[in-house]
Amino acid sequence: MRGAVSLETAFLCVFPSSHFERRCTLRILESGIGELIQPPDLDAFREWNRERKSRAMVDKLMTEEEAIARFVTDGCYLGTELYGTVRAPMSLVRELIRQGKKDLRLVGQGVLETDLLLGAGVVAEMDLTYIGLELYGTSQVFRRAAENGRLRRIVEWSNGALTWRFKAAAMGVPFLPVRVMLGSDTFKYSAAKIAECPFTGQRVCLVPALILDVTLMHVHRADRYGNAQIDGISGFAHEIARASKRLIISAEEIIDTEEIRRYPERTIIPYFLVDAVVHAPFGSHPGEMAYMYARDEDQLKEWVEASRTEEGTQAYLTKYIYSLSNHREYLEFIGQERLEALKAAMEGR
Amino acid sequence: MSEQPYNLTELLICVAARQIPDNVTVFVGTGIPMLAASLAQKMHAPNLMPIFEFGGVGARLEIPPRAVGGSRTFYKAIGAYGICEVLETAGRGFVDYGFIGGAQIDPYGNVNSTIIGPQYYPPKIRLPGSGGGNDVGSLVWRTIILMRHEKRRFVPKVDFVTTPGYIDGPGAREAAGLPRGSGPYRVVSTLALLDFDEETKRMRLLATHPGVTVDQVVENTGFELIIPDEVGVNEPPTEEELRILREEVDPERFYI
Numbered sequence: 001m002r003g004a005v006s007l008e009t010a011f012l013c014v015f016p017s018s019h020f021e022r023r024c025t026l027r028i029l030e031s032g033i034g035e036l037i038q039p040p041d042l043d044a045f046r047e048w049n050r051e052r053k054s055r056a057m058v059d060k061l062m063t064e065e066e067a068i069a070r071f072v073t074d075g076c077y078l079g080t081e082l083y084g085t086v087r088a089p090m091s092l093v094r095e096l097i098r099q100g101k102k103d104l105r106l107v108g109q110g111v112l113e114t115d116l117l118l119g120a121g122v123v124a125e126m127d128l129t130y131i132g133l134e135l136y137g138t139s140q141v142f143r144r145a146a147e148n149g150r151l152r153r154i155v156e157w158s159n160g161a162l163t164w165r166f167k168a169a170a171m172g173v174p175f176l177p178v179r180v181m182l183g184s185d186t187f188k189y190s191a192a193k194i195a196e197c198p199f200t201g202q203r204v205c206l207v208p209a210l211i212l213d214v215t216l217m218h219v220h221r222a223d224r225y226g227n228a229q230i231d232g233i234s235g236f237a238h239e240i241a242r243a244s245k246r247l248i249i250s251a252e253e254i255i256d257t258e259e260i261r262r263y264p265e266r267t268i269i270p271y272f273l274v275d276a277v278v279h280a281p282f283g284s285h286p287g288e289m290a291y292m293y294a295r296d297e298d299q300l301k302e303w304v305e306a307s308r309t310e311e312g313t314q315a316y317l318t319k320y321i322y323s324l325s326n327h328r329e330y331l332e333f334i335g336q337e338r339l340e341a342l343k344a345a346m347e348g349r
Numbered sequence: 350m351s352e353q354p355y356n357l358t359e360l361l362i363c364v365a366a367r368q369i370p371d372n373v374t375v376f377v378g379t380g381i382p383m384l385a386a387s388l389a390q391k392m393h394a395p396n397l398m399p400i401f402e403f404g405g406v407g408a409r410l411e412i413p414p415r416a417v418g419g420s421r422t423f424y425k426a427i428g429a430y431g432i433c434e435v436l437e438t439a440g441r442g443f444v445d446y447g448f449i450g451g452a453q454i455d456p457y458g459n460v461n462s463t464i465i466g467p468q469y470y471p472p473k474i475r476l477p478g479s480g481g482g483n484d485v486g487s488l489v490w491r492t493i494i495l496m497r498h499e500k501r502r503f504v505p506k507v508d509f510v511t512t513p514g515y516i517d518g519p520g521a522r523e524a525a526g527l528p529r530g531s532g533p534y535r536v537v538s539t540l541a542l543l544d545f546d547e548e549t550k551r552m553r554l555l556a557t558h559p560g561v562t563v564d565q566v567v568e569n570t571g572f573e574l575i576i577p578d579e580v581g582v583n584e585p586p587t588e589e590e591l592r593i594l595r596e597e598v599d600p601e602r603f604y605i
Contacts, residue, residue: 082403086418109480111416130480134416135380135604138477149471156463158483159402160436167433179440180487183513183525186479189469194526203526233404233423234431290420297415347412347424 026198032190034155037105037125038077040209042174048245053272060277061224061254064095064327067276071246072096075124076213077105079244082235084111085134085287085295089216089250091280091327096216097122098321107210109159109236111139112287112303116321118145119313125153127210129162136304141313156189157181161207163236168209170242177204215244218283219269220292222251226274227260227267232290234268241269250280252292282331282339294345296338353559355586357539358605359594360558361495362388363586365448365537368493373445374398376435376485379414380604381495382448386410387598388590400444402481404430413599417481436481439488442528447489449482453507454496456551456572457521458514458533460486461507469509479511486512487527491534498538503570515550541566542583546575556581 062070072078080089093113097120105125108114114131117123119141131142145151157165160180168176181187182194182205193206217237222228228249230237241247249269254277260267282289286296286303306312324330331339358381365385369375371394377386383399387410390397398407401414405422406429414421423429438444451460462482466473486492492514496502514533516522523529532550536543542556553575557566563580586594599605 082418085416086403086420128478130478132477132480138475142477143475146475147471147473154470156478158479158487159432159481160484160488163432163436179526179528180436180484182487182527183510183516183522184483185510186463186483186512203524205526232420233401233418233429235403235418236432238431239433288416288420290423295415295419346420349425 027196028193029196029203030187030194032187032192034189034191035153036191036208037127037153037155038210038212040169040174040211042172042209045169045211045245046172052245055272057225057271059224060226060274062276062278064091064250064278064280065099067248067278068092068095068099068101071248071275072101072214074101075103075105077107079107079212079215079240080110080113081215081217081237081240083109084113084115085300086284087218087230087235087289088113088284088287089218089248090285090287091283091330092216092218092248092250092278093117094321094330095327097317107162107212109162112300115139115141115303115307116317118142119307120317121150123151126151127155127157127162129157129159133304136300140307144310155191156186158186161190161192161205162210163239165207165210166236166239166243168207169211170239173209175206175208177206179204181205210243212240212244214246214248215240216248216250217241218250218280220251220289221253221255222249222277223255223257223260223271224277225257225271226269226277227257227271228269228274229260229263229266230268238268241273244273246275247273248276248278249274250278250283252281252283252289254279280327282334283327285334285339285342288346291349292346293339293342296342353585355591356605359586359591361537361539362594362605363590364542364558364583365493365495366392368535368537369394369397369446372396374400374443376400376402376439376444376447376481376489378402378448378450378481379417383410383413384594384598384604385448387413388594391593391597392590400435400438402435402484403432404435406430406435413601413603415603436484436488439484442490444489446491446493446534447485448493448495449485449512450495451482451511452476453502453504454494454536455504455507455514457516457518458492458494458536458545458552459507459510459516460494460512460514461509463509463511465508467508482512486514486533488531490531492532493534494536496536496538498540498566498569500569500571503572505572515545519548519550540569543574549575551575553577554580556583558583559585
């Protein structure tokens with residue numbers, strides 16, 4: 001008998017009639033008016049991961065120039081991890097700007113890295129949670145880009161909403177129900193939806209999976225194949241690495257795979273997620289790297305001052321990006337003495 | 350307040366610190382919240398458990414962090430996780446207090462940190478956006494809001510609800526789907542300490558800062574505040590609080 005009932009229920013789900021309709025349908029109560037900048041296609045993502053991501057342990061070590069040239073295309077949907085002043089993929093971001101990539105769609109939580117991308121005018125659209133300079137206040141380049149309408153589109157989210165969007169993609173599901181953004185304009189200007197939960201009847205916010213074209217991430221160490229370790233907090237590394245079609249890792253140190261195998265519990269990112277490995281000592285500079293080097297307060301302040309005007313912004317970009325041909329030259333320009341001082345300034349465990 | 354032996358930032362930190370009891374979990378950002386949590390940890394709340402949104406849990410707040418993901422947010426911590434873990438911890442009801450700030454606040458404690466002006470895009474003034482603000486204001490039990498007390502900031506209706514408070518009155522949070530029993534708890538402003546009336550969920554004056562009158566608070570508020578018959582006066586920072594603040598909490602004087 002029970003089997004017969006469930007068969008009937010299943011039938012009614014396909015051809016809903018009044019009695020079963022509500023129980024079988026996920027009722028959408030409200031929709032955010034923001035555009036879904038990067039609509040998820042879960043099966044295409046699976047197929048991509050099947051066909052385009054090698055399971056072979058191949059050497060992926062390359063330079064910033066090669067990694068950016070090969071994997072970042074104009075108009076692609078880009079993410080960075082962690083952020084601006086903390087374990088940030090700054091050498092990769094500087095190279096991206098140097099190569100003049102354009103029309104990028106960007107997901108941000110951002111401080112300095114997002115500021116530089118906006119200042120260089122390479123961003124067209126944003127899924128946004130926060131752009132600011134933390135204790136140095138609001139981002140002047142972001143203000144100019146938004147207030148002058150130079151950004152084609154901004155869609156609002158919270159930190160949690162964006163991270164759970166990555167998590168949904170990482171799980172291979174089209175959305176996750178969450179309990180943030182409810183009752184706010186952050187929701188109204190997002191591309192989320194509010195639904196009635198089919199189990200409890202409560203209102204829940206549905207955040208769509210976010211599959212990125214490319215993610216740039218800086219880590220403490222990796223082997224040549226892309227097996228990567230991070231010390232300290234992991235931000236949203238776990239989720240965004242699994243939500244990306246292309247993943248470029250830069251690492252302070254390239255280590256032997258035997259070292260990875262000695263501490264397998266530390267491998268936050270396994271090699272098969274990774275497309276390129278870049279050896280970038282001080283890759284997060286002027287940001288910090290936990291247990292390795294402190295942030296460069298003087299250069300951060302220099303950016304805060306420079307970014308107040310368009311001319312200052314361009315002068316900073318010329319000084320630290322356009323006039324230097326790669327990360328090695330950048331480090332020479334910063335100088336060994338200063339880098340050593342930053343190492344000495346980082347507290348231990 | 351020029352003759353006082355403390356500045357306004359120090360007073361705010363002390364008043365905020367006194368709102369946090371011992372043995373609780375607190376979401377803290379950098380700046381004043383972090384200094385308040387650190388002061389509370391060193392004064393009356395040695396077991397206060399600070400949680401930073403990028404994953405630091407239970408740090409010893411010995412050196413003030415300059416970024417919410419900075420290494421000092423997990424200095425001698427009990428855990429170093431990621432955003433999901435700490436927000437999901439709040440999601441299942443483990444985070445007692447959280448600090449947020451903003452550019453505008455309304456009588457129901459709705460906070461704006463996204464745009465100023467009537468139009469969303471392009472905006473008159475663009476602010477940073479939610480960040481973790483909406484997550485904290487949605488998920489922790491008690492939200493403490495830090496505000497500069499000016500008429501243009503305490504407004505009848507915020508230009509943009511980045512983080513919901515009590516929305517438009519009693520029951521509105523629950524009806525919106527937000528966790529039952531959560532919401533704004535205190536507002537620590539540059540003039541006063543405020544809370545929210547249990548019945549109407551509207552903002553109420555609790556105590557003024559030393560040297561500030563009730564009239565001054567009313568004049569600098571752009572909506573009708575509930576003024577109870579008895580309004581207290583916040584204790585000025587004690588010598589002990591000031592000593593710890595200056596010598597231990599922020600010896601580099603980066604913030605204070």
